[in-house]
Amino acid sequence: xxxxxxxxxxxxxxxxxxNELVDxxxxxxxxxxxxxxxxxxxxxxxxxxxxxxxxxxxxxxSMDIATYYMSSYLCGYSKALLERxxxxxxxxxxxxxxxxxxxxxxxxxxxxxxLNLVANDKFFVSISDIPFxxxxxxxxxxANQMQTKVLDRLRDVYGVDIxxxxxxxxxxxxxxxxxxxxxxxxxxxxxxxRITGYEFHVLNxxxxxxxxxxxxxxLRETARELKTREPDEKKNYRAKVVVVGSEMxxxxxxKLIEESGALVVADRYCFGSLPGRxxxxxxxEHNVLEQIVLHYMKTCQCPRYMNQDKVRGRKxxxxxxxxxxxxxxxxxxxxxxxEYWGYERALASxxxxxxxxxxxxxxDRQYTANASGxxxxxxxxxxxxxxxxxxxxxxxxxx
Amino acid sequence: MKYFGGCDVxxxxxxxxxxxxNGKMVADSTVRSKxxxxxxxxxxxxxxxxxxxxxxxxxxxxYLIGTGYGRNxxxxxxxxxxxxxxxxxxxxxxxxxxxxIIDIGGQDVKGIAIDKDGTVKNFAMNDKCAAGTGRFFExxxxxxEMSLPEFCKLSLKAKNTIPITAQCxxxxxxxxxxxxxxxxxxxxxxxxxxxxxxxxxxxxxxxxGATDSITLTGGCAKxxxxxxxxxxxxxxxxxxxxxxxxLMGALGAAEYARQKGLxx
Numbered sequence: 017x018x019x020x021x022x023x024x025x026x027x028x029x030x031x032x033x034x035n036e037l038v039d040x041x042x043x044x045x046x047x048x049x050x051x052x053x054x055x056x057x058x059x060x061x062x063x064x065x066x067x068x069x070x071x072x073x074x075x076x077x078s079m080d081i082a083t084y085y086m087s088s089y090l091c092g093y094s095k096a097l098l099e100r101x102x103x104x105x106x107x108x109x110x111x112x113x114x115x116x117x118x119x120x121x122x123x124x125x126x127x128x129x130x131l132n133l134v135a136n137d138k139f140f141v142s143i144s145d146i147p148f149x150x151x152x153x154x155x156x157x158x159a160n161q162m163q164t165k166v167l168d169r170l171r172d173v174y175g176v177d178i179x180x181x182x183x184x185x186x187x188x189x190x191x192x193x194x195x196x197x198x199x200x201x202x203x204x205x206x207x208x209x210r211i212t213g214y215e216f217h218v219l220n221x222x223x224x225x226x227x228x229x230x231x232x233x234x235l236r237e238t239a240r241e242l243k244t245r246e247p248d249e250k251k252n253y254r255a256k257v258v259v260v261g262s263e264m265x266x267x268x269x270x271k272l273i274e275e276s277g278a279l280v281v282a283d284r285y286c287f288g289s290l291p292g293r294x295x296x297x298x299x300x301e302h303n304v305l306e307q308i309v310l311h312y313m314k315t316c317q318c319p320r321y322m323n324q325d326k327v328r329g330r331k332x333x334x335x336x337x338x339x340x341x342x343x344x345x346x347x348x349x350x351x352x353x354x355e356y357w358g359y360e361r362a363l364a365s366x367x368x369x370x371x372x373x374x375x376x377x378x379x380d381r382q383y384t385a386n387a388s389g390x391x392x393x394x395x396x397x398x399x400x401x402x403x404x405x406x407x408x409x410x411x412x413x414x415x
Numbered sequence: 416m417k418y419f420g421g422c423d424v425x426x427x428x429x430x431x432x433x434x435x436x437n438g439k440m441v442a443d444s445t446v447r448s449k450x451x452x453x454x455x456x457x458x459x460x461x462x463x464x465x466x467x468x469x470x471x472x473x474x475x476x477x478y479l480i481g482t483g484y485g486r487n488x489x490x491x492x493x494x495x496x497x498x499x500x501x502x503x504x505x506x507x508x509x510x511x512x513x514x515x516i517i518d519i520g521g522q523d524v525k526g527i528a529i530d531k532d533g534t535v536k537n538f539a540m541n542d543k544c545a546a547g548t549g550r551f552f553e554x555x556x557x558x559x560e561m562s563l564p565e566f567c568k569l570s571l572k573a574k575n576t577i578p579i580t581a582q583c584x585x586x587x588x589x590x591x592x593x594x595x596x597x598x599x600x601x602x603x604x605x606x607x608x609x610x611x612x613x614x615x616x617x618x619x620x621x622x623x624g625a626t627d628s629i630t631l632t633g634g635c636a637k638x639x640x641x642x643x644x645x646x647x648x649x650x651x652x653x654x655x656x657x658x659x660x661x662l663m664g665a666l667g668a669a670e671y672a673r674q675k676g677l678x679x
Contacts, residue, residue, distance in 0.1 A: 389484045390523055390540060397499035397538055404534045 017248050020215060021241055022234045026222045030267065033072055033100070033225070034108045041067050041227040047110035047174055052097070052124075052263075054286060055115040055146045057312050059296065060166050060305075062186040062228065064177035069109070070224035070287060072265045073100035076384050085131070086123050091353040092383030093263045094124040101133040109134050110174060113166055114143040117320055120355065142169050148321060150313050158309040167305075183304050187296050189232075193223050196235050197293040200242055204281040205341050210247045213259075213280025217267040220289045224265075253279035255402035258337045260284040260364070261349035262357035269385040273347065276392050277399035281341040284317060284334060285349065291315040319360035330360070331367050338374050344402045345375035347395065352380050375402055417477040418470060419676050420463070421668025422456050423498060424448065424485030427521030427549055428634060429455035431463035432665040433476070434673050438508065442466035443662055448521075452485025459665075460490070478676030480668040484522070496671055498664045499527055499538050502632050505667030507533030509658045515625030517616045517645065518663075519635035521549040526619030533670075539622030547615040549634050551584045552641075555608050558591050559601060566605060570640035573606035580611075587611075605640065613644035620649065629653055636660035 029035045038048060049061040050071040061068035073096035081102050082095035100106065101124075112134075114125040122143065128134065129141045144161040147154035170176040197220055203210050219238065222231055254277040259270070263286040270280050284290045296311045298304060317330055334346060346368055348361040361378045368376040377398040379391060416435055423430045425448060433442040444462035448455040460473050473479055473491040481489030482501040489495065502518050507529055516527040524547050528536040541547070556566035577599055581587040587608070594604050620629060631653055635641055637660065646653050658666060 393484070393497050393499065393523075394538075394540055396497040397535060400497055400500045401535045 017210065017212075017245060020238060020245075022238055023215060023218065025234065026218050027267075029222050029226055030072075030218065031074055033069065033074065033105060035226065037226040037230040038069060038108060041230060042108055046227065047170075047176070048108050049170070050106065050109050050112045051114070052093075052121055053115045053117055054292065054316055054318060055117045055312065056113050056144070056166070057162065057308050058224075059183070059186045059190045059308060060162055061113060062189065063167065063170070063182045066110070066170060066174075066176055067227035067229075068224075069226075070265075071097055071106070071112075072225060073097050073105070073383075074265075076100070085127055089353055090120045090123060091263075091351045091355075093265075093351055093354075094118075094120045096383045098124050098127050098133075101128055102131065104135070106133065107135045109139060110136065111139060111170065112141045114141065116143055116145045117318065118356070120353070138173050140169060140173060142166060147313075149323070150310070155306055155310050155313065158313065159303065159306045162305060162309060180304050183308070184298065187298055187304075187308070189228050191295040192232065193228050193235065194293045194295045196232075196239050197223060197289050198295075199239050201289055201293070203242060206247075207342070208247045208251055209279065209281065210242060210245045212252075212274060213283070214267055214271045214274055216289075217270040217280070217283065220283070220293065221265060221267060221287065223293070224287060253277060255279070255344040255399050255406065256281045256342060257345050257347050257399075257402075258282040258284060258334060258341060258343045259288075259347050259349060260334050261347075261361060262286060262351040262354040264288065264349065264351075266383070266385055269349070269381065272385050272388070272392055273395050276395040278345075278347070278395060278402075281343050282337045284337060286318075290337060291317055319356040331364055331372070334364070334368065335372050335374065344406060345377070345398065347398070348376055348378040350378065350380055352382060375405060416469075417676065418467060418475070419669055419672040420460065420473065420476040420479040421501065421665040421670070421672055422460055422479065422481050422489045422492065423483040423501065423662075423664035423668060424452045424456050424459070424481065424489060425483045425498075425521055425634075425664070427553075428661065429459035429483070429485070430662050430665040431456075431459040432662055432669040433463050433467055434666075434669045436477075436673065436677065438670065438673060440658070440666065440669075443659070443665070445659075445661060448485075452488040453490060455485060456481065456489040476672075478672040478679070480672040480675075482664050482668040493672070493675070496668060499525060499540070500535050501664045501667030501671065503527050503529045503535045503667065504533045504670050505658075505663035505665070506630055506632060506656065508666065508670050509656050509663070510630070510654065513628050513630045513654050513656075515620060515623065515627070515629045516632050516663075517620050517625075517629060518632045519548060519612075519616065519641070520633040524548055524615060524619050526616070526621070526623030526625055528624045533667075537624045539619050541615070541619070546583050546587075547612040551587070551612065552608075552635060552638065554584050554588055555591060555605075558588050558595075559605070567638040567640050569602050570606035570609045571602075571643065573600070573602040575600075575603045576606040576610055577603045578610070579604070579607040606644070609638075609640040609644040610648070612641055613648045616641075616645050617648045627651060630656055630660070632656075632660045632663040634661050 076096040082099040144165040167178040350357040481492035481495040486495035525540040530536040
């Protein structure tokens with residue numbers, strides 16, 4: 017396939033949390049507001065002169081100092097953020113908005129405050145409580161948390177415009193990004209997709225980590241470019257897979273999977289597009305903030321929710337992705353020590369394989385995927401088994 | 416006569432098997448791996464090729480498949496296949512009755528369940544840590560100031576087993592040195608080491624869904640003490656193979672090469 021015109025540009029934006037566009041936005045007088053979790057509606061951090069940065073720690077090396085402050089048994093993502101914070105990598109931030117949804121990440125929020133990691137007198141960390149159920153009173157609670165812990169704080173500390181008009185404007189911009197990513201993502205349903213999982217991963221990740229108003233032009237151009245892009249006649253993959261799991265902000269992981277023979281056609285993980293890049297439909301009758309939080313509650317696929325409808329719903333969601341994107345199997349990935357996905361992947365992969373008849377494999381991974389020969393072997397063996405099952409199915413052989 | 420090759424470049428040993436078009440093994444080789452996987456593959460290939468009359472270079476093989484961690488680096492290979500699939504096929508052509516494998520290589524442990532046709536039904540493997548692998552045994556033998564074969568047989572004489580709690584190679588070495596310092600019997604410490612690794616193998620075998628008719632492959636399959644410990648924890652007799660178990664990856668690769676080469 018012809019290379020995407022802006023791919024290298026987008027890849028470079030992912031080399032640092034404080035990339036060229038983040039820098040430019042700050043010079044434009046904007047405020048960088050960090051977050052880590054889907055439960056913090058991204059649009060709320062894009063009100064007024066703010067822009068959201070879903071926090072990453074690219075090119076992480078040793079995490080010894082973070083391990084000293086936290087423990088060996090916390091996930092690599094929470095430790096990598098702390099390590100990078102200690103190294104002074106997040107001094108560009110104006111605020112860090114957290115949610116009480118993952119106890120491991122709570123330790124990171126605490127350390128940002130206790131160790132005074134960001135060299136900005138006005139910098140603050142704010143943590144919100146997130147409900148477990150969708151009921152009228154829980155939505156009110158969620159909206160109240162977002163109002164008092166996020167919007168009011170931004171207004172009080174930085175004078176940010178948090179009016180309804182400002183919220184609607186942020187939603188509009190967010191929706192355009194979502195429409196573009198969804199349009200691009202739809203190509204992954206094709207029999208021979210015109211975009212690789214790696215390319216999509218890069219594009220989608222850029223939309224989480226950069227000021228949206230600065231990426232829209234190139235994103236629109238990429239969407240136009242893809243309309244006429246021709247896939248290689250000879251397929252460069254042997255099987256299609258859906259990747260499901262915990263926090264994933266490393267496109268090299270997707271590259272590793274694709275180098276092992278599997279094309280990643282759908283991304284159901286934290287920082288992915290499913291969910292994450294659905295438009296927020298607002299009406300004029302109801303409270304805007306409540307409509308926003310309801311959208312996030314309804315679309316969330318996080319395994320923190322343990323009621324049976326949600327548990328079963330998550331498996332059904334993955335099954336639907338497998339069908340819609342014509343995948344041959346599922347790779348469940350879990351960031352080592354991620355408490356929620358530890359349980360989810362063990363149970364879900366069993367149900368997927370034995371009850372739904374969808375081949376799956378589980379992988380326990382580090383925060384960064386570099387140089388993992390064992391991971392490569394595991395994925396390749398899975399691809400080989402998918403390939404053989406496909407051949408047997410075509411021949412009508414049932415072992 | 417057409418010949419087909421499988422070259423398994425492992426982290427500690429590189430192995431090569433050459434089959435004729437009837438599937439008969441005509442040559443094999445096992446050499447210590449070099450730091451450069453290309454060199455390791457060349458050494459193993461050349462040694463095996465020297466044993467086959469009429470061919471002198473890998474280019475003359477009708478089809479060649481690379482496997483093992485250095486599978487991408489095998490010169491002249493037509494393609495590469497993961498060692499998981501190759502071990503399954505290697506065992507299947509050696510003994511089709513065997514339905515599961517515990518493969519203990521130089522740096523990883525795998526449990527593999529085999530389907531009726533020699534393909535992989537399911538598998539499980541350890542992550543980055545090399546605990547309970549060939550490297551682990553080498554470190555333990557060093558701690559005992561013994562050769563690896565001596566260490567592997569040591570536990571067979573033990574009347575008791577001293578439990579080893581650490582699985583990490585570094586911590587286990589410290590624990591072993593402490594136990595030796597306390598004057599505990601060496602054979603009983605060795606039995607504890609073998610048992611600890613056997614338990615890890617148990618987990619991999621169960622995760623892969625292995626139930627009966629299990630064999631060991633990889634270099635550690637030659638460790639008699641480990642084999643005995645695995646039989647103890649799994650409560651079944653491990654099936655002995657008629658071909659060197661260390662060659663199973665290369666044999667499977669050669670068999671895949673034969674099937675693919677003949678279908679060309």
